[in-house]
Amino acid sequence: MIHSLYVPGASWLHRQPAVVKLGVLMAAGIMLFLLHHPLPLAIAAGLALVLLASARVPLARIWAQTRGLVVLIVALGGVLTLLQGWAATMMVLLRLCALMCLALAVTFTTRSADLIAACERALRPLERRGWANAAKVSLALALALRFMPEIYRRYELIREAQAARGLRAHPVRLIVPLVISVLKSADEIAEAIEARGFPPTRSQDPP
Amino acid sequence: MLVEFQDVCVHLHERPVLHDLTLRVSEARVGVIGSNGSGKSTLARLLNGLVRPSRGTVRVDGYDTVQQTREVRRRVGFVFQNPDHQIVLPIVSEDLAFGLKNQGVPRSEHASRVQQVLADMGIEHLAERSALGLSGGEKQLVALAAVLVMRPQLLVFDEPTTLLDLRNRNRLRAILERLEQPVWVVTHDLELLDGYDRVLVLEGGRIVCDAGPREAVQWYRSHCA
Numbered sequence: 022m023i024h025s026l027y028v029p030g031a032s033w034l035h036r037q038p039a040v041v042k043l044g045v046l047m048a049a050g051i052m053l054f055l056l057h058h059p060l061p062l063a064i065a066a067g068l069a070l071v072l073l074a075s076a077r078v079p080l081a082r083i084w085a086q087t088r089g090l091v092v093l094i095v096a097l098g099g100v101l102t103l104l105q106g107w108a109a110t111m112m113v114l115l116r117l118c119a120l121m122c123l124a125l126a127v128t129f130t131t132r133s134a135d136l137i138a139a140c141e142r143a144l145r146p147l148e149r150r151g152w153a154n155a156a157k158v159s160l161a162l163a164l165a166l167r168f169m170p171e172i173y174r175r176y177e178l179i180r181e182a183q184a185a186r187g188l189r190a191h192p193v194r195l196i197v198p199l200v201i202s203v204l205k206s207a208d209e210i211a212e213a214i215e216a217r218g219f220p221p222t223r224s225q226d227p228p
Numbered sequence: 229m230l231v232e233f234q235d236v237c238v239h240l241h242e243r244p245v246l247h248d249l250t251l252r253v254s255e256a257r258v259g260v261i262g263s264n265g266s267g268k269s270t271l272a273r274l275l276n277g278l279v280r281p282s283r284g285t286v287r288v289d290g291y292d293t294v295q296q297t298r299e300v301r302r303r304v305g306f307v308f309q310n311p312d313h314q315i316v317l318p319i320v321s322e323d324l325a326f327g328l329k330n331q332g333v334p335r336s337e338h339a340s341r342v343q344q345v346l347a348d349m350g351i352e353h354l355a356e357r358s359a360l361g362l363s364g365g366e367k368q369l370v371a372l373a374a375v376l377v378m379r380p381q382l383l384v385f386d387e388p389t390t391l392l393d394l395r396n397r398n399r400l401r402a403i404l405e406r407l408e409q410p411v412w413v414v415t416h417d418l419e420l421l422d423g424y425d426r427v428l429v430l431e432g433g434r435i436v437c438d439a440g441p442r443e444a445v446q447w448y449r450s451h452c453a
Contacts, residue, residue, distance in 0.1 A: 027319060029356050134322040160316075163326075167318045170360050209313040212278050216306040217316070218330035218378065222298070 026086070026128040026166060032077045034126060039135035040142060042127045049123050053116050059108065062115040069122035078129045086129075090121060133166045156220050164210070175202055229289050229303075229382045229410045230254045231275065236284035238270055238433075245270045246433045249284070255425035259441060260414045262430035263452050268414045271430065272384050275412065276304035288382065302331065305380030305409075309387040311364075311371035320362075320370050321346075321355040327378040345377040349403060365396025372403065385413045389420060418445050 029035075034042070049069075056062050073083070094117055101110040128136075137159045144155035179198050180190060188194060236249040246267045260268045273279035274286045277293040277300050286293040293300045308314045317323040324345065325338040333341070346352040351369050354362065362370060368388065375383065385404075389397045401420060404411060413420060421427055427444035429437035429452070437447040 027358075132322060133318050134325060137317075163317055167316060167359065171312070174360070206313055209308065209310065210316070212273075213306075213308055213314040214316060216276055216278060216301065216308075217327040217374070218298075218301050221330040222332040 027132050028076075028078045028082060028129045030077055030130065032075060032130065034072070034076045034130040037130075039131045039139040042131055043136070043139050043143075046123050046127050050120060053119055056116075057112070059111050059115065062112055062119070066115045066119040066122070069119040069126070073122040073126045073129075076126050076130050078125075082129075083125065086125065087121065094118070094121075133163060136166070137163050160214070160219065168210075172199070172203060175199060230287075231289075231382070231412075232285075232287045233274070234285045234287075236274065236281045236286060238267075238274070238279060239282045240270065240279075244433060246274075246281075249435065251428075251435065251438075253426065256410045257424040257426070258410070258412045259421040259424045259427040259444070260412065260430060261416070261418065261421070261427060261444070261448050266430040267433040268430050269386050271428075272306070272386050272412060272414045275382070275384050276301050276306050278306065302378075303381040305375035305378060305383045307372050307375050307383065307385045307388055309390055311367035311391075314371040314374065315359040315367060318359055320357050320359060323359060323370065324374050324377045327374055331378060341377055345373050349373050349376075363396075364391050365393065365399065368392060368396065368400060369403075372400070381409055383407060383409050383411045385411065385415070387415055387417075388413065389415065389417045418448070421445065 049065075053062070053065060056065065094114060097117075098110055098114050101113055140162055141155045141159045144153050144158055147153040148155045176195065176199050179195055179202070183190070183194060231251075231253045233249045233251040236246060237244065238246040249271075260271055262268050270279050274281060274293060275288060277297040280294050288300050289303055291299045291303070315323050316326055321339075321342050324342040328338050328341060329335075343352065343355070346355055349369055349372070351366070351373065354366060354370060357366075359367070359370070368391065372388075388400055388404075392400060397417070404413070404420075405423075413424075415421070421441040421444075424441045427437075427439060427441045428435050429444050429448045431452060436451070437444050439447070
């Protein structure tokens with residue numbers, strides 16, 4: 022079963038404004054790359070884990086969302102240990118784990134509409150200078166949140182269909198039909214977005 | 229709500245899809261039937277400017293679908309065949325609010341309008357559900373709710389029952405009957421057209437029969453089956 026990222030709840034993290042959570046995530050991400058000793062990184066990873074736990078998201082849900090990443094991190098750890106030794110590997114892994122926990126804490130507790138609204142607000146100054154179109158960038162973020170699990174679902178369907186015909190999994194055999202199917206859908210999704218009045222007219226909300 | 233097609237031709241990828249269509253429609257319930265590739269969906273898409281005529285004009289309530297697209301889209305809601313492509317945001321209530329935001333409706337009104345339309349359709353329990361976890365029937369109802377929340381004056385459905393099981397088809401049909409707005413339905417589901425005011429039969433990009441539902445369906449069955 023594929024889930025959306027947001028998990029409804031009433032934890033203290035759920036109640037924080039999206040813009041604050043995104044700001045803290047960004048600042049913490051920068052700080053993590055300024056730390057170069059295992060002990061502070063271990064403390065940071067521990068704090069990030071506590072923060073994630075405070076979101077009160079069921080463990081099964083966290084596991085469903087992270088198992089792919091965990092496999093990737095373990096594989097990366099193996100390669101790095103061979104190339105750079107365990108001390109350097111430990112720092113990279115602690116950093117990644119901390120970042121993953123923080124990012125999950127934000128996405129699990131923030132509705133996508135709030136994430137998008139925060140992103141739009143953050144982009145407004147750039148839009149005023151003509152450097153970005155806030156509505157379009159935010160819509161791209163929304164579509165990524167909405168359709169990434171959908172693309173994974175299609176990948177699974179194609180894999181099952183090929184297995185049913187006796188074909189063994191092969192990246193090219195899977196990716197080509199997946200890309201074609203996604204491109205075909207893209208036209209209709211674009212039409213649907215247009216039909217629902219995008220791009221937006223000026224809001225009657227106060228700025 | 230008057231819909232007018234004046235000498236409309238549509239070419240898609242240099243292939244003619246609709247030919248010399250001239251039509252005035254003011255009926256409240258309009259069905260469009262025809263074989264695959266006959267131009268039905270293109271005709272429907274002309275109604276809110278998703279497809280532009282290669283020649284001629286389409287006017288909805290007096291507004292030109294090319295020159296005044298935004299005005300037209302405020303009035304014409306479009307429900308697609310595949311709701312998977314229509315639900316844009318991950319959570320149902322967020323998705324319904326997407327159209328309101330595009331219309332410039334103040335954010336403070338979003339929640340009440342979303343709740344209202346979900347309650348009217350009897351699906352308020354889906355408000356906080358993920359779009360990914362919905363059944364096909366639920367998705368189609370959510371897609372319709374996402375259009376109704378924008379309070380369109382005309383509704384266009386492109387094969388709304390194709391992906392539905394019998395129960396959801398009947399449910400959607402009951403909702404369609406209750407709608408106050410004029411409705412255009414493109415469909416292969418001929419029973420859906422019982423009681424409609426006018427049915428257009430398209431073949432090869434031309435209207436080959438324009439009549440009441442009984443006569444039009446009979447014509448379609450005898451000539452195109």
